[in-house]
Amino acid sequence: MPKRRDIVAIVLIVLPWTLLITVWHQSTITPLLATRKDDRRDGRSKSRNTFAFKESCSLQNRDIVEVVRTEYVYSRPPPWSDTLPTIHVVTPTYSRPVQKAELTRLANTLLHVPNLHWILVEDSQRRSTLVSRLLQETAVNYTHLNVETPRNYKVRGDTRDPRIPRGTIQRNLALRWLRESYRVNSSQPGIVYFADDDNTYSLELFEEMRSTKKVSVWPVAFVGGLRYESPKVNTLGKVYGWKTVFDPHRPFAIDMAGFAVNLRLILSKPQAYFKLRGVKGGYQESSLLKELVTLSDLEPKAANCTKVLVWHTRTEKPVLVNEGKKGFTDSNVEI
Amino acid sequence: MATRMKLKLKTVFVLYFMVSLLGLVYALMQLGQRCDCSEHDLPKDRTISRLRGELHRLQEQMKKSDATKQPQKQPAKPTVFVITPTYARLVQKAELTRLSQTFLHVPQLHWIVVEDSPHKTPLVTDLLVKSGLTYTHLYMLTAKDRKLQEGDPSWLKPRGVEQRNEGLRWLREDRRAQPGGDNQQGVVYFADDDNTYSLQIFEEMRSTQRVSVWPVGLVGGMKYERPVVEGGKVVRFHTGWRPSRPFPMDMAGFAVSLKLVLANPEACFDGEAPMGFLESSFLQGLVTMDELEPKADNCSKVLVWHTRTEKPKMKREEALQAQGLGSDRAVEV
Numbered sequence: 001m002p003k004r005r006d007i008v009a010i011v012l013i014v015l016p017w018t019l020l021i022t023v024w025h026q027s028t029i030t031p032l033l034a035t036r037k038d039d040r041r042d043g044r045s046k047s048r049n050t051f052a053f054k055e056s057c058s059l060q061n062r063d064i065v066e067v068v069r070t071e072y073v074y075s076r077p078p079p080w081s082d083t084l085p086t087i088h089v090v091t092p093t094y095s096r097p098v099q100k101a102e103l104t105r106l107a108n109t110l111l112h113v114p115n116l117h118w119i120l121v122e123d124s125q126r127r128s129t130l131v132s133r134l135l136q137e138t139a140v141n142y143t144h145l146n147v148e149t150p151r152n153y154k155v156r157g158d159t160r161d162p163r164i165p166r167g168t169i170q171r172n173l174a175l176r177w178l179r180e181s182y183r184v185n186s187s188q189p190g191i192v193y194f195a196d197d198d199n200t201y202s203l204e205l206f207e208e209m210r211s212t213k214k215v216s217v218w219p220v221a222f223v224g225g226l227r228y229e230s231p232k233v234n235t236l237g238k239v240y241g242w243k244t245v246f247d248p249h250r251p252f253a254i255d256m257a258g259f260a261v262n263l264r265l266i267l268s269k270p271q272a273y274f275k276l277r278g279v280k281g282g283y284q285e286s287s288l289l290k291e292l293v294t295l296s297d298l299e300p301k302a303a304n305c306t307k308v309l310v311w312h313t314r315t316e317k318p319v320l321v322n323e324g325k326k327g328f329t330d331s332n333v334e335i
Numbered sequence: 336m337a338t339r340m341k342l343k344l345k346t347v348f349v350l351y352f353m354v355s356l357l358g359l360v361y362a363l364m365q366l367g368q369r370c371d372c373s374e375h376d377l378p379k380d381r382t383i384s385r386l387r388g389e390l391h392r393l394q395e396q397m398k399k400s401d402a403t404k405q406p407q408k409q410p411a412k413p414t415v416f417v418i419t420p421t422y423a424r425l426v427q428k429a430e431l432t433r434l435s436q437t438f439l440h441v442p443q444l445h446w447i448v449v450e451d452s453p454h455k456t457p458l459v460t461d462l463l464v465k466s467g468l469t470y471t472h473l474y475m476l477t478a479k480d481r482k483l484q485e486g487d488p489s490w491l492k493p494r495g496v497e498q499r500n501e502g503l504r505w506l507r508e509d510r511r512a513q514p515g516g517d518n519q520q521g522v523v524y525f526a527d528d529d530n531t532y533s534l535q536i537f538e539e540m541r542s543t544q545r546v547s548v549w550p551v552g553l554v555g556g557m558k559y560e561r562p563v564v565e566g567g568k569v570v571r572f573h574t575g576w577r578p579s580r581p582f583p584m585d586m587a588g589f590a591v592s593l594k595l596v597l598a599n600p601e602a603c604f605d606g607e608a609p610m611g612f613l614e615s616s617f618l619q620g621l622v623t624m625d626e627l628e629p630k631a632d633n634c635s636k637v638l639v640w641h642t643r644t645e646k647p648k649m650k651r652e653e654a655l656q657a658q659g660l661g662s663d664r665a666v667e668v
Contacts (some may be wrong), residue, residue, distance in 0.1 A: 097553055105531045112440075330589050
């Protein structure tokens, strides 16, 4: 017959252990619950759903020769995380034969990056169907803007006159959109990166820039007539100069693809834009950065600027000699 | 009653001791695992480690969701074997990087990279390992007299012939070594490292029974070249250059079923063929025009583009190197 004393003794011994076990279980379960909630969170953007591979079963009933109509939408991008800072990638683009190809392969790259927001700004009077359809089909998280460069600023013909800034008005529009869409004291952390549509980006680059506090910098390949240009970093991990041949005395002798800015910095300095007029060749990046940071504030990434993670590739202009004056191919087919 | 009490106390103590021992063993085992050492880190590092952990968790989630998605799909999708010849030049790493980023989206893809080199280079080896793709790394050096020299126009000699043939040879040997009906399923596609591929093209080619064809953008001096389809069959080719060729299309415009490749072990690319006849030299022995399967909506959509990357200007680099001040060679570009 269990006596009351025994029961009290047992309870006193078992109680601290049960408390310990329940507390321990609580601490391990809550992080799991937090991540599960992310999966189900909707309504971020209409384009960021996870579609499944849909295939119509026309093979069983019809001939092999019949066209198999297949619809597939991408099963990326990666699930949105509430803690990772968003990378806002600003890409100016303009219509030319390789545009769809460039945007396609850039989208293929960006679809691997979690928490990415693509701001595509067209140099056009209105948003083209080509770009709108491409953005809808890729299911990447995007914002589609457009602004036409006034004719006196446009590059004339084939000449690449460095005094005329290309894509400047489009990038400034993106900056303005960011400032209108996000408030300074909002808690959503973000990074702004200017990515041209013909460069090549490694996936590692996006993870390097995610930890930007003000402005981070890294080397860029194939710019300035060199294998790569890079910031000079001293042993304390601070940038003190620029390893370039072309005008290394610029305030920021770096290519557009070589730096990223924290969104908070952009929002806190609403007057900072890329300068439009009177900008010497190669000084466009400096025109924005000198309003935002000083040299000592720069954060070197890519292993203290010793690894190349972005390449300033340029795509050849395709030779369309056989099109002739009237156009040999059907202009309704989109390329 | 007293002995019973004593006995009970003894068992309780023993029990207590065992439980504590188990707890200690468990805690020791936890030491080997990942820890949330949030108490020890500084606030800055805490954010970084939290972000890294989040990223790791997301990636694991992605991998898990990819793994669970597979059994739901239709069984054994045919594998797409992509043969890519490549050679060392400045933009090689960039081209292969962005190509691998596209391929990473395609399920059941096997990338066969054949270097124009006497041995496997570390650049390509590392890139393939880090890519996360299923791959085979081969090499085959082009004979010097067949190789394009500096300053030669790109159309002077055919490129990538030996490398593509080496890819085919490996494929045939590999499949012969593993008999089984399932192994014969697949599609072979020749993808150059500077072209641009949409993800749809890989799904279009997966159902190839013999040879399938589709339009290619920005090639042949035109916006696109394509087969002309009438009544579901290819009747002729729409191209601006030498349309009288047996198969006047680009390497990126067709795919061959693995079965056909294995059934014709002699079929390969002829390096001696006149300019523009490279594709025909391979396809002639495999299929006739009316057997071609048109894809991409009866060849009305452009899903692959023959882009070419400019050679980067190295004037300043060369000038610096003449002075002995060239950029650090140890940094891989």
